[in-house]
Structures are given as C-alpha cells and as structure tokens.
Amino acid sequence: AGGNPRGAVRAWRADASKHPSPNAGPVEASFAGALGVRLGGTLSYGGRVEHRPVLNGEGRDVEVADVERAVALSRRVTALTLAACVGGRLIADAVRHGKHGKRGNA
Incomplete structure (x- = not known):
C-alpha cells in the first residue's frame, strides 16, 4: 500500500503486542514501520502524561511531513x-x- 512493506511487517511482528490496545497496536506498529518513524514513549494523552512502549524503536523521530x-x-x-x-x-x-x-437457461 506504500511506505516500506518490510518495515511494516517487521514492526508489526516485533511491537504490535506492546501497545496497551490490542486493536490499535497492530495498526500503529505497522504504520510506524511503513513510514520509518518511531512512535510511543512519553506522551500526553487526554491531558495526562503517559509512558507507553516505543513502536519501531529503530525509526526516526516524527516530522510534520509524516502526517501527510x-x-x-x-x-x-x-x-x-x-x-x-x-x-x-x-x-x-x-x-x-x-x-x-x-434457472431458466437452456
């Protein structure tokens, strides 16, 4: 579908189960791998600071262009x-x- 398919599969296999959500984990890990970025770590979610596992730890920091x-x-x-x-x-x-x-065909 784009990005780096091998990176997506690698990150999915290595990191999907680390995410606290069994539904979001496979998708976020796959996207991180496909885009070559690192997701997770310390973040602000719902107004509070959370420490989450890093997905695709070998990836680079996210940049604004990565949103597009x-x-x-x-x-x-x-x-x-x-x-x-x-x-x-x-x-x-x-x-x-x-x-x-x-039916009806001869």
Whole structure:
C-alpha cells in the first residue's frame, strides 16, 4: 500500500503486542514501520502524561511531513481493503452461481 512493506511487517511482528490496545497496536506498529518513524514513549494523552512502549524503536523521530504521509498511506490501505472486499464478494457470488447454476437457461 506504500511506505516500506518490510518495515511494516517487521514492526508489526516485533511491537504490535506492546501497545496497551490490542486493536490499535497492530495498526500503529505497522504504520510506524511503513513510514520509518518511531512512535510511543512519553506522551500526553487526554491531558495526562503517559509512558507507553516505543513502536519501531529503530525509526526516526516524527516530522510534520509524516502526517501527510500517514494520511496518504491510510487512504491507500482503505482503497485496497475496499477493493479486496468487493473482489471477494464478486468471487463468492460467481462461485455460488456457478455451483447452483441459473434457472431458466437452456
């Protein structure tokens, strides 16, 4: 979908389970790896300081330009997910109709 796919997989495997959220961990770790940035550490969240595990510790510090890169990556991931869902649905429909056949055709 963009960025560095190997970096995304590496960070996902190494760091996804470190995140306090089982839902956000895989996504944040993968994005950090894909973008080559380091996320986590000491941060302010909801008005209080939190110390979170570092995701993609080998990455560089985040820069302002990385926000646009992350948004672009998110859009590509969304488009690919939509395409995969539509493709899966079309294949499932084709298999179902091919398996049962259509009535009324000679």
